[in-house]
Amino acid sequence: MNKVLTFPDSQAHPLSIRAKALVFNDPVSLDILNTTELIAPSEATVLIIGDTGTGKELIARHVHNQSGRSGPFVAVNCGAFSENLIEAELFGHEAGAFTGAQGLRQGWFEAAQHGTLFLDEIGDLPLPMQVKLLRVLQERQVVRLGSRRPIDIDVRLVAATNVDLVSAVEAGHFRADLYYRLNIATINLPPLRERPGDIIPLARHFVDSYRAKLHLGPIEFSSNARQALISYGWAGNIRELENVIHYALIVCRDGVIRSADLRIKERVPVLNSSRPASVVEEDDGCRLSKALKDMFDENRDNLFEQVEETLVRQAFEHCDNNQVRTARLLGISRNILRAQLKRFGLLASGKSDAPDGVDEEATVLRLAENEAVAYPG
Numbered sequence: 383m384n385k386v387l388t389f390p391d392s393q394a395h396p397l398s399i400r401a402k403a404l405v406f407n408d409p410v411s412l413d414i415l416n417t418t419e420l421i422a423p424s425e426a427t428v429l430i431i432g433d434t435g436t437g438k439e440l441i442a443r444h445v446h447n448q449s450g451r452s453g454p455f456v457a458v459n460c461g462a463f464s465e466n467l468i469e470a471e472l473f474g475h476e477a478g479a480f481t482g483a484q485g486l487r488q489g490w491f492e493a494a495q496h497g498t499l500f501l502d503e504i505g506d507l508p509l510p511m512q513v514k515l516l517r518v519l520q521e522r523q524v525v526r527l528g529s530r531r532p533i534d535i536d537v538r539l540v541a542a543t544n545v546d547l548v549s550a551v552e553a554g555h556f557r558a559d560l561y562y563r564l565n566i567a568t569i570n571l572p573p574l575r576e577r578p579g580d581i582i583p584l585a586r587h588f589v590d591s592y593r594a595k596l597h598l599g600p601i602e603f604s605s606n607a608r609q610a611l612i613s614y615g616w617a618g619n620i621r622e623l624e625n626v627i628h629y630a631l632i633v634c635r636d637g638v639i640r641s642a643d644l645r646i647k648e649r650v651p652v653l654n655s656s657r658p659a660s661v662v663e664e665d666d667g668c669r670l671s672k673a674l675k676d677m678f679d680e681n682r683d684n685l686f687e688q689v690e691e692t693l694v695r696q697a698f699e700h701c702d703n704n705q706v707r708t709a710r711l712l713g714i715s716r717n718i719l720r721a722q723l724k725r726f727g728l729l730a731s732g733k734s735d736a737p738d739g740v741d742e743e744a745t746v747l748r749l750a751e752n753e754a755v756a757y758p759g
Contacts, residue, residue: 385415386587387440401437401620403587408579410572414441421567422448427519429564430542432571435619438542439500441569445540446498453497453537458490461506465717468511469527473518476528491524494537504541504564505550506715512557519563539564545713555718574616574623581611584620588627589639596631606641614646691726694719698728 387404406415421428422445430438439457446455463471474489490499501507507515518524519539523532541564550556574581582603589601603611607630616622630643677685693712701707709719723729 384412384583387437387444389440389443401435401440402624403584403591403620404437404440405580405583405587407583408577410577411580414569414571417569418444419448421445421569423450424567425538426567427538427564428540428567428569429547430540430569430571431547432542432544433573433619434544435621436571436573437620438544438571439502441571442498442500442540442542446500446538449498449538451497451538453495454493455498455500456490456494457500457502459502461503461715465508465511468508469514472511472515473524474526476526486526489524489526491518491535491537492533496536498538498540501539501541503543505543505545505547505556508715508717509555509557512560516557516560516563555714574619575614578612581616581623582608584623585611585627588624589631592628592631598631599637601631601634602638604638604640607639607644610641610644610646690722694722694726695728698723 384406389402404411406412418441428442428445430441432438442457443455458471460468470487470489472489472491474487474492477485518535521532522536523534525532547556547561547565551558551561574584585603593599593601611623611626618625626644626646627639629645630639634640634643674689677689694708697711698708701711705716705719705723709716712719720729
């Protein structure tokens with residue numbers, strides 16, 4: 383097997399949706415590894431683009447490890463904080479800067495001094511924060527909330543996203559100037575199905591990871607099992623593969639994993655479907671186009687407003703009025719969703735997801751601390 387990347391504490395977060403291992407066996411992956419190691423020694427900002435579960439944080443950590451920087455690697459999920467708290471989390475705050483700020487606290491930029499700050503899901507940053515982040519990147523200084531004293535920082539920024547930032551810029555959801563500032567050294571990380579040469583080496587890696595815990599002897603794959611693994615679509619990418627292998631090790635017999643042990647026939651594959659994905663997408667697009675054409679023919683007033691409100695309303699109902707799930711379903715940030723919900727009268731001006739009587743800022747701050755969204759390396 384070629385080079386393997388893993389987290390230093392890969393078993394500390396068993397329920398995480400992160401990919402916990404990357405191998406570089408497929409030619410596509412080898413090109414990614416070469417690009418990563420060429421970029422790493424520079425000071426250039428890095429933008430990693432890829433689906434959830436493809437290993438973006440592992441690539442970011444490899445950039446840091448190969449950079450020669452003396453400081454820590456700090457990972458922050460931009461989608462884990464409310465708009466009210468993200469500034470304090472990134473830049474820090476003085477005592478009394480806002481409700482619940484009982485003492486001075488460094489932000490993640492200061493915590494990553496002389497090291498690397500990894501901002502995951504950067505497409506979820508609210509527009510006002512994008513302006514402040516751009517200024518920090520240009521001036522190399524942060525100012526804590528409640529303070530006027532700038533603090534010099536020496537931090538390498540690596541950002542990641544699973545959304546198309548170009549489309550987000552065109553839609554007005556992401557600032558063009560910040561995109562161009564981030565898009566200096568780009569690493570595109572394709573989904574697992576586009577790196578078939580990595581599938582079996584990854585499967586073997588996960589066998590070795592779980593075999594000792596399950597007190598199993600040597601494990602082999604049958605030829606049918608290997609073929610099933612390679613031909614499956616892996617919509618959940620590396621994390622889905624890990625789960626499949628874990629289950630197969632529990633139910634396999636005689637030290638052999640067979641295709642029946644993989645339980646992937648019960649899943650919805652991207653490849654080898656009885657109905658190709660392209661046909662499904664085409665049919666869905668045709669139905670949508672026909673519905674829109676019918677409305678055009680009716681010459682309705684305020685058509686755009688009606689379509690937009692119907693989309694937001696139906697998605698909100700489908701997700702049982704849960705803002706986080708609705709935003710994820712529509713592929714937009716929660717802040718944009720909240721603005722739309724208020725606009726269409728689906729959310730009272732002061733309403734939030736926090737229970738009645740709960741301080742939203744204090745609640746989110748406490749959850750952020752408990753869930754440890756940053757992992758100092």
